[in-house]
Amino acid sequence: MNQYDVTVIGSGPGGYVAAIRCAQLGLKTAIIEKNSLGGTCLNVGCIPSKALLDSSEHYHNAVHNFATHGIDIEKPKVNFGQMIQRKREVIDQTVKGIEFLMSKNKIDVYYGVGSFKDATHISIAKNDGSNEEIETKNTIIATGSSSTELPFAKTDQKRIITSTEALELSEVPKHLVVIGGGVIGLELGSVYLRLGSEVTVVEFMDRIIPGMDGALSKELLKVLKKQGMKFHTSTKVTEVTNNGDSVTVKAEGKNGDSLTFDGDYVLVSVGRSPYTGSLGLENVGVETDERGRIKTNGHLQTNVANIYAIGDVVAGAMLAHKAEEEGVLVAEQLVGQKPHINYDLIPGVVYTWPEVAGVGKTEEQLKEAGVKYKVGSFPFRALGRARASMDLDGFVKILADETTDEVLGIHMIGARAADLIAEAVVALEYRASAEDISRMSHAHPTFAEAIKEAALDATGKRAIHM
Incomplete structure (x- = not known):
């Protein structure tokens, strides 16, 4: 049985950074990943969305701004297949970069689903169908999050989609209805707006990007409206129906009026939920809160002394760079250092x-x-x-x-x-x-x-x- 000083479950920005820092500090380290190194952020989140945002911005500028700059071209056309292919290539290059870093830092990578047998033993259901058990002195849980579903708008990966499917569509939507005016909805809405889609955002709160300063929310709303995006704030979605080749969204407006939106896709982007279901937390007694997040103290330590948790599975902003800082903090604590994070910053x-x-x-x-x-x-x-x-x-x-x-x-x-x-x-x-x-x-x-x-x-x- 392989033995480690630290095992990291999950290889997103928090997980792989934690593993690298542990290895740098001389700890024998393993990382367990059920899909592809890089986690949600690299494979179906931060990186691919930025690739499509940049590609769509180039197209938008070619259509709207080149002539003003004195660049005359024939009217450009969207080669959406190539745009998606370039995004895949960016992901592939970045995954290979993480693989290189694992090898460089002598970190053992296990592909499969890790779950606790007890506080020092982890069972791995490997992707090749085999099973393996490893022994570890410490474990860092970094399993991230998944898109939150609405009970009346269950995603079907076809017409009712999450950000994952929105990054892999085979066509530019004619009308994309976005449920949620937060970061993910507005970013992906911007991609398709630039490519020619009609985009309608339905937000339950009274403003978009509600977690940020109100002046930013007001200005972004004004700018996106100027770009052509449509908004319905203080609006509650009540029903979403897949009609086969279209989707109908029913909602209740701020004055109690009934609203109906017909589109060919609806993107559900109402937040993300911590992913802990496969960890076997009950086998070791790790506690979670009412929102399913793993409870930790100020050192990101769970109620089980040698098990830590970072990133989207714990309280706080679900941000890649926050997870990275937490991964470094845990690694450095394990060797007696005194790192700190100012969460306000x-x-x-x-x-x-x-x-x-x-x-x-x-x-x-x-x-x-x-x-x-x-x-x-x-x-x-x-x-x-x-x-x-x-x-x-x-x-x-x-x-x-x-x-x-x-x-x-x-x-x-x-x-x-x-x-x-x-x-x-x-x-x-x-x-x-x-x-x-x-x-x-x-x-x-x-x-x-x-x-x-x-x-x-x-x-x-x-x-x-x-």
Whole structure:
């Protein structure tokens, strides 16, 4: 029987990063994966969705913006099969990269379903039909999540689909109805909107991207409407019917009125649920909460001392980079180090165009907590770089403590916000003041200047270009 210091169950961003860090620290490490290395994020999530977002954005620019830039071409056509094939190639290349990293770090990979026999023994139902048992001193559960289903809208992988099927369609939908105005729904809705689909978003809450700062939600709604996406907020879906070659969605509007949407596909994107069903947690007594998440303490340790859990299976934001940080934290704790994670400073990003990103406290959170704060903002359209690239939508918003000037949150919507948010994370991690940011030199012309200008605006309304 093979013996290990650490076994990681699940090879998504949290799992494979945890395994690599464990191996770097000298621990004999194994990883168990039921499908393909990289988990949901790499295979049917973050990476393939960004591949399609980029491809569809190229097409959108060719149709709408090339002529303005002085590039005259015949009207482009969508080769959707090639677009999907390129996405598959991106996944394949990235999976091979993870395989290389496993080999490089001498991590044993088991393909199959791992379940606890007891606290130190894991049974693996391998994909080749055989079974194997391994012994492990410690286990890190990193099994991720799966799409949440609605009881009245069971996905059939044909017309009523999840994000997994939306990334592998054989055709561009004529009308895609999206249930859920969160990150996944808006990103995939954007892909097909750019490719010519009619896209209708039905959201139960009174605004889209409800977890982010309200100003971002309001601006993104305005921009996506301008692009042609249709929205019904404060709307409750009550019934979804597959008609064979079409789908009917019935809903109740904010005023109690009955609404009906007919499309050829409906994407159910109402969140994700922790995936723990095959782990045999009952065999070791690992506790879960009312939402099925594994309970952990501040060290991500379960009630069974040598079993840890990270990523989507525990409380907190379901984000790949949050899972990665947790994987590193557990690995370093196992060898006696003292790592930490500030969960307030995990950035959130929406990869629509313009992109949306935020870190720290939202204005709504500060109001609820009774914190006295000041606001600085700066519009992208006032940037020379934004005018040069025709990316005028959006703004940067900085929230700072009214008395100390410490930055409490930075929120942005605009071109390259997904990359710009890293500066905001650094600023908050080092507890910068708005004054600190305002006195940092930012290269000109860049999109990053919007952060400096917003900081200037927060420190006495001193923005130069507004």
